[in-house]
Amino acid sequence: MEEILQKQLMHFQKETFQRDLLEWYRREKRDLPWRKDQDPYKVWVSEIMLQQTRVDTVKPFFNQFIKKFPTIEALAEADEEEVLKAWEGLGYYSRARNLHSAVKEVKETYGGKVPDDPKQLEKLKGIGPYTKGAILSIAYNLPEPAVDGNVMRVVSRILTIWEDIAKPKTRKIFESVIREIISKEHPSDFNQALMELGALVCTPTSPSCLLCPVRKHCAAYHEGVEEELPVKTKTKAHRQVQIAAAVLKKDDFYYIHKRPSQGLLANLWEFPNCETKRGNLSQKKQLEQFLQQEYGIESTIGDLAGTIQHVFSHLTWNISVFFGHVKNDTEMKEINKVTKDEMNQYAFPVSHQKIFSLYQEQS
DNA sequence: GAGACGTGGGT
DNA sequence: TACCCAAGTCT
Numbered sequence: 395m396e397e398i399l400q401k402q403l404m405h406f407q408k409e410t411f412q413r414d415l416l417e418w419y420r421r422e423k424r425d426l427p428w429r430k431d432q433d434p435y436k437v438w439v440s441e442i443m444l445q446q447t448r449v450d451t452v453k454p455f456f457n458q459f460i461k462k463f464p465t466i467e468a469l470a471e472a473d474e475e476e477v478l479k480a481w482e483g484l485g486y487y488s489r490a491r492n493l494h495s496a497v498k499e500v501k502e503t504y505g506g507k508v509p510d511d512p513k514q515l516e517k518l519k520g521i522g523p524y525t526k527g528a529i530l531s532i533a534y535n536l537p538e539p540a541v542d543g544n545v546m547r548v549v550s551r552i553l554t555i556w557e558d559i560a561k562p563k564t565r566k567i568f569e570s571v572i573r574e575i576i577s578k579e580h581p582s583d584f585n586q587a588l589m590e591l592g593a594l595v596c597t598p599t600s601p602s603c604l605l606c607p608v609r610k611h612c613a614a615y616h617e618g619v620e621e622e623l624p625v626k627t628k629t630k631a632h633r634q635v636q637i638a639a640a641v642l643k644k645d646d647f648y649y650i651h652k653r654p655s656q657g658l659l660a661n662l663w664e665f666p667n668c669e670t671k672r673g674n675l676s677q678k679k680q681l682e683q684f685l686q687q688e689y690g691i692e693s694t695i696g697d698l699a700g701t702i703q704h705v706f707s708h709l710t711w712n713i714s715v716f717f718g719h720v721k722n723d724t725e726m727k728e729i730n731k732v733t734k735d736e737m738n739q740y741a742f743p744v745s746h747q748k749i750f751s752l753y754q755e756q757s
Numbered sequence: 758g759a760g761a762c763g764t765g766g767g768t
Numbered sequence: 769t770a771c772c773c774a775a776g777t778c779t
Contacts, residue, residue: 444775451765451774485763488778522777542775562758589775598773599768629760629772658762708761744764 396567402553402613403574411611412577412584418607419587422594424449427456432582434508434533435466435497441528442489442520449593455484466508469494470501478661478741487660487741492520510534523565528585537581539572541565544592545585550624551596551614560627632706637713638681639667639746641753642693644720647731649691650740658706663740665749666691666729667713677714690725693718700752704745715749717756 423429426449428440439459443452459480463469469477474494481490496518500508508529509515515526527540539545546559546568553571557564577584595602603615614620642649642665650663668684670677678695685691695718704711723729732740737750 441775446762446774446776447764448766448774483764485765486776488762489776492777520777524776528775540775543773544775586775593775660762704763706761706763 399553399555399567399571403571406553406575407611408575411575411608412580414607414611415587415591416577416580416583419583419590423586423590424594427453427460432533434510434529436460437533438508438525438529439493441525441532442493443484445489445525446486447484451484455481466497466501466506469497470506474661475739475741479739482662482741483744483747487662489520491661495519496521508533510536512538523569527569531581531585533582535580535582537573537576537578539569539576540585540589541568541572542589544589544596545572547598547624548588548592548596551601551620552608552612554613554617554619554623556623556625558627559624560629632708632710634710634712636670636672636677637667637711638670638677638684638716639665639713639749640681640685640693640695640716640718641665641749642685642691642718642720644723644731646733648734648737649689649720649723649729649731650737651689651729659743663730663742664746670714678716681716689729690723690727691720691729692722693720699756702745702748702752704743711745713745713749715752717753 428436440452440456443456443459462480463472472494474491477490477494478487481487499518500506504514510530512526512530515521515529516523521529524540524542527538530536530538531540543559546565549555549568549571550557550559555567557567591606591608595606599621601620603609603612603620606612606615609615612620614623649666651666653659653662653664655661666685666689668681668688670680677698682693682695685693695716699715699717702713702715704713
């Protein structure tokens with residue numbers, strides 16, 4: 395750890411800080427579905443869902459997921475299709491596939507008990523340094539750091555740490571700090587209190603310092619630089635992609651395609667679509683050619699029915715939506731034909747749910 | 758280490 | 769409107 399930081403920590407009132415923080419947490423903590431007990435499986439599921447995702451978004455997904463898969467065994471025995479369906483709309487779908495895979499691993503290798511050993515935990519798919527620490531501290535009350543964005547923001551302010559939190563190696567500095575200041579008696583509450591403080595009081599913009607239970611310990615508050623911290627370098631602008639998508643119908647059947655098992659929206663279902671390029675060929679023509687060449691579908695495509703934008707972290711799809719009729723599918727491949735009712739069993743990305751809504755509005 | 762990987766909400 | 773963000777992990 396940095397020498398300056400070491401010196402600062404020597405003067406830090408660790409015991410009173412812990413007491414002030416824990417007292418506030420026990421008074422103010424939110425009543426959340428995953429705080430009803432300390433079942434390691436539920437802690438695990440909640441921590442995966444909460445990655446890069448707001449509490450209010452997670453709540454309904456967590457309740458429904460636990461109802462459907464109440465135990466390790468129940469989830470281990472489920473089909474991936476079912477698990478993805480339960481995750482539909484939550485985003486970052488590799489989390490669902492990794493969780494499913496890791497739960498099967500726990501059932502087979504550890505007899506269905508979530509490991510309380512850091513070395514075993516970090517081998518499981520989808521469990522990185524943060525989630526490992528969260529499970530160890532929250533489910534097993536072990537004094538391990540669980541450093542997420544909240545903790546880096548809160549701690550960077552309290553100790554005026556000016557390292558760039560966008561850089562991966564910066565997390566290690568915060569883990570060292572937490573090992574120094576964590577409550578050995580109440581590591582679970584301590585870690586959760588730090589995150590709760592970040593969510594409710596020590597917010598990214600306009601933090602409520604006057605309501606903060608630990609402001610007397612906060613160097614950034616005393617120096618008036620709380621808005622300058624944490625330091626986080628900008629991310630670059632993302633790229634735009636033009637897409638043409640088709641809702642194809644023949645008799646009572648719709649045509650859907652399963653995305654590849656790797657990459658963006660892996661293993662989710664979608665309406666047939668392709669990236670289009672600006673040029674002499676219209677989007678409609680490019681789409682018809684694609685459907686013929688890629689999927690062996692002869693179709694008649696109508697005029698542009700509408701557009702839908704799908705913004706990801708790293709790119710944007712600008713989707714032109716077309717409706718069409720299939721003339722001949724005897725040579726068809728890589729496509730499932732399903733009725734409207736059957737479609738409910740398949741997980742679609744939000745943009746493709748919108749595509750179908752558009753279709754239903756117009757027919 | 759930088760970029761991929763979703764979605765919805767806040768300013 | 770156009771960012772930025774929210775309990776990160778994988779490649």
